[in-house]
Amino acid sequence: MVDEFRAIRLQKGEAGAPRVEEAVLTPDDLMEGDVDVAVEATTINYKDALALTGRAPVVRRWPMVPGIDLAGTVAASRSALWREGDKVILNGHGLGETHWGAYAGLGRVKAEWLVPLPARFSAAEAMGIGTAGYTAALCVLALERHGLSPERGPALVTGASGGVGSIAVALLARRGWHVTASTGRPEGADWLRGLGASDILDRADLAGPGKALGSERWAAGVDSVGSHTLANLLSMTKRDGAVAACGLAGGLDLPASVAPFILRGVALLGVDSVYAAQAERLRAWERLAEDLDPAVLASLVTEIGFADIVPTATALLEGKVRGRVVVTDVGAATRI
Structure with a gap:
């Protein structure tokens, strides 16, 4: 089991601006869910940048761990849909808005929100x-x-x-x-x-x-x-x-x-990607696995560290980020 893990946590600040803090959490701190996922990679989307900077009211529950995307390995499952060791992806479903998100070493989510990581992609590539x-x-x-x-x-x-x-x-x-x-x-x-x-x-x-x-x-x-x-x-x-x-x-x-x-x-x-039906999610990831050339994907991606998430979010909103950003050391400080 994971004893503790780091996370970026947002507290409600004054005048709508969130207070960003790095916290050390335990599994007992997590929200309800039937699958625990060890987060191996995440990314920064436009919505994530808005949440981190407070430039739009993305967060609807406080405190909040932001991050609307994650890829990783099932660490524990209380659902018949997933087993320990399964490789999974989660996009949307209120992650980082109403449910604690990906900027943490461990996430606890609902089983039906997850989709299998296509065999063609690593966790980092999926977050690319x-x-x-x-x-x-x-x-x-x-x-x-x-x-x-x-x-x-x-x-x-x-x-x-x-x-x-x-x-x-x-x-x-x-x-x-x-x-x-x-x-x-x-x-x-x-x-x-x-x-x-x-x-x-x-x-x-x-x-x-x-x-x-x-x-x-x-x-x-x-x-x-x-x-x-x-x-x-x-x-x-x-x-x-x-x-x-x-x-x-x-x-x-x-x-x-x-x-x-x-x-x-x-x-x-x-096109609503947050609450898209499971069948549509699976078809979208199938198409990505079919059509996205690995060399093209590599040209899209810039890798950053966990400590770079907040400044990169600001740069993204200022139009200084091209393509996709991937964070691969999310769980690096996790103690097992």
């Missing part, structure tokens, strides 16, 4: 994908369910330098799409082309107020930005095309017209 990549896969699957394929025309990915966008570029290109990557980092153009992007678009071209109906340019889109960017993408989507929307980095608003929907039959496909 994380909720961002799993969400990207859900977006691609949503476009395919809508009947879209590369023969219909090109696809646009917004926020392409970020976690969701970069993996969406790679997954779409792998399936034969001509991908345009929208980014505010021109210095990363060669990197995006290495992921499979055919064209690079400056994000400024989509960031301002646009026309109710623009020229038809893309058959499909994956958007993690929202606001004017999503509105412009919708206005320029081809007849009977669709956009999978999964993020709000640019804002919660959608200053759009109904014109694309009623004059071109464009569809807006909402």
Whole structure:
């Protein structure tokens, strides 16, 4: 059994800003659940960064151990679904929001929240994908369910330098799409082309107020930005095309017209990765295992230490982090 383990814990601070502390916890401190997972790797998503900095009300229960993604090994199970030694992943399900999350050496969670770690991936590689990549896969699957394929025309990915966008570029290109990557980092153009992007678009071209109906340019889109960017993408989507929307980095608003929907039959496909059905989660991870080239994944990932989580979260919100961040020494201070 684990005697004690380190964790990052958030206490409710003044004026909405959390107080971040590093704590030493024991299994008795954990919340209810029927599976204990020794955390081997985690990551920093946009939502994690918001929680750690207090820039948005992500945390809904205090105190909170943040971190919405984990990969590791079952240390103890009180469920027939899992056995000690099983390799597992958890994405979402309120982790780091209402239930203690991944920034700890040990997590206690509900059995039905877990999915098996695909044999192709290590724990670190799975966290190189994380909720961002799993969400990207859900977006691609949503476009395919809508009947879209590369023969219909090109696809646009917004926020392409970020976690969701970069993996969406790679997954779409792998399936034969001509991908345009929208980014505010021109210095990363060669990197995006290495992921499979055919064209690079400056994000400024989509960031301002646009026309109710623009020229038809893309058959499909994956958007993690929202606001004017999503509105412009919708206005320029081809007849009977669709956009999978999964993020709000640019804002919660959608200053759009109904014109694309009623004059071109464009569809807006909402993608919720937090509470996605188990069958969809499994299919998304199957697609990632099928289509994500290990060399491409390696080019997406930067590894950091446990002590670097908080400063990296700030850098992510400032647009200084490219691709994915992986923390592999979460359990390094755990005493067994």
